[in-house]
Amino acid sequence: MTNPHDDAPRPPAWTAPGGSGQPTAGSSGAPVPVPAPQPGSAPVPAPVPGQAAPGAPTGWQSAPGWQTAPGAPGPGGPGWQTGPGWQAPGWRPPALQPGIVPLRPLGLGEILDGSFRAVRANPRVMFGVAALVVTVGVVIQTALAWYLRGFLEEQTAGVADQVDPTGELGASDSLGSSLSTLLTLPLVSIATTVLTGLVIVSVSRSVLGRTVSIGEVLRSTRVWWVVGFSLLTALGSGLVVALGVGLVVVxxxxxxxxxxxxxxxxxxxxxxxxxxxxxxxxxxxxxxxMLEGKGFWRTVARAWRLTRGSYWRLLGIYLLSAIIVSVVVQLISVPATAVAQFLLDGQADSFASIAVVALANIVADTLATTFLAAVVALLYIDVRMRREGLDVELARAAQSAA
Structure with missing residues (x-):
């Protein structure tokens, strides 16, 4: 007896992409039968590449090199299984991130974000020690400037009279104040250098998700090497400028x-x-x-070699960070100076005016030095990850600590 459904349309046999056009074999090697539509049932939908074959047995695997079609379910989708060693094109496992940045070469946004994260990761050191060091430096600078201002105003009275005979410009007061600030600037520079070295230690620990105590940071004696290097560079720069000025005079x-x-x-x-x-x-x-245990000149030479080939990248990132910091500093210092000059007294030389300006300088210098030091520390770690594979060593250290 003839089956009335023999003439019904049947879907083509499903084959994996890249196959031979024959029905896909199951786990036993036999062709996978495609069931015919039953009376009253909906037609069997056409197979979609990337999905299991209709009627394929459990445990079906794709041929080697098989990839899903656009829009098809990826690894772990319903009824989908990959062959041994399958990996999506361009996919790589996420980098380990035990601390403030991922342990891989960093981008600009990750360096800037990591600098902010470093402050939140250890605020006692990043703000506590920073505020302490900057406060000491600014207080000493303010006291010396207050003392030297009157002395310098007497010594520069003749020059001020020649520049401003009528005294309308206030040259005598501004000249003495400017010179006193300039003479005390090296003291603030030393305090900033010390703070930079101490902050670098905290940032390096935050990369591994660890925190360092204030006492441990203050016991870092290698910070004086940083101060010594800063003094040497300042002395060399001063000699070069002096030689240039002498040449122009000649x-x-x-x-x-x-x-x-x-x-x-x-x-x-x-x-x-x-x-x-x-x-x-x-x-x-x-x-x-601060972070390497080698000798002074050997470390300086090594840091010099690390910057080879990365000059423009380092310059661009540091310059952008410095611009961001300068904007923040101006937002703090300019209103404080305006308050001191226009609300407290006209010349900003009273104790209240000096205290307001000094407080603004403490806050601004703390924020600026802390952020820039964190950026420099992350740049150092980034360069070493790019050139020396430091990310692998840091990942091992983080896993062993965990």
Whole structure:
């Protein structure tokens, strides 16, 4: 007797992409039968690449090199199983992140975000020690500036009278104040250098998800190596500038003022470019001195080599960070100075005015130094991960500690 459904349309046999066109074999090697539609049932839908074959037995696997079609379920989807060693194209396991940044080469956003995370990870050190060091430096600077202001105003009275005979510009007061601030600037620079070294230690521990105590940070004697390097670079820079000024003076006496001015402008531009190049090439010296246990000059030479090939990247990231910090500093210092000059007194030389300005300087310097030190520390770690595979060592250390 003829089956009335023999002439019903049947779906084609399902084959895996890249197959031979024959029905897919099950676990026993026999072809997988495709069931015919039963009376009253809906037609069997056409198979979609990336889904299990209709009627395929449990445990079905795709042929080697099989990939899903766009929109098909990925690994772990219903009825989907991969062959041995299958891996999605371009996929890589996520990097380990036990602390503030992932343990892999970092991008710009990750460095900036990691610097903020470093402050939240250990606020006692990042803000407590920073505020302590900056407060000591600013208080001493303010006291010296207050003492030197009157002395310098007497010594520069003749120059101020020549510049501002009527006294309307207030040259005598501003000149003495500016000179006193300039003379006390090295003290603040030393305090900032010490703070930079101490913050670097905290950031390096935060990368591994650890915290360091205030006592442990203050016991870091290698910070004086950072201070010594800063003094050496400042002394060398001062000698170079002095030689340049002396050369311009000699040219002015021997050749003429016009040639001296031209030589001075050219030399000044060259000094700016040279100092920028030297600054970037020595940018990683402080973290290297703080975090590596090698000798002084050996560490300096090694940090110099680390910056080779990364000059423009280091310059761009640090310059952007410095711009962000300068904006924040101005948002703090400018209103404080305005309050001191226009609300408390006109010359900003009373005790209340000096206290307001000093407090604003403490807050601004703390934020600026802490953030920039964290950026430099993360740049050092990033360069070593790119060039030396430091991320592998850090991952091992984090896993062993866990």
């Amino acid at each position: 040219l002015a006496d021997s050749v003429g003022a016009g040639a001296a001015v031209l030589a001075g402008l050219t030399l000044g531009l060259g000094l700016v470019v040279g100092f920028a190049w030297f600054f970037v090439r020595t940018l990683l010296v402080p973290p290297a001195l």
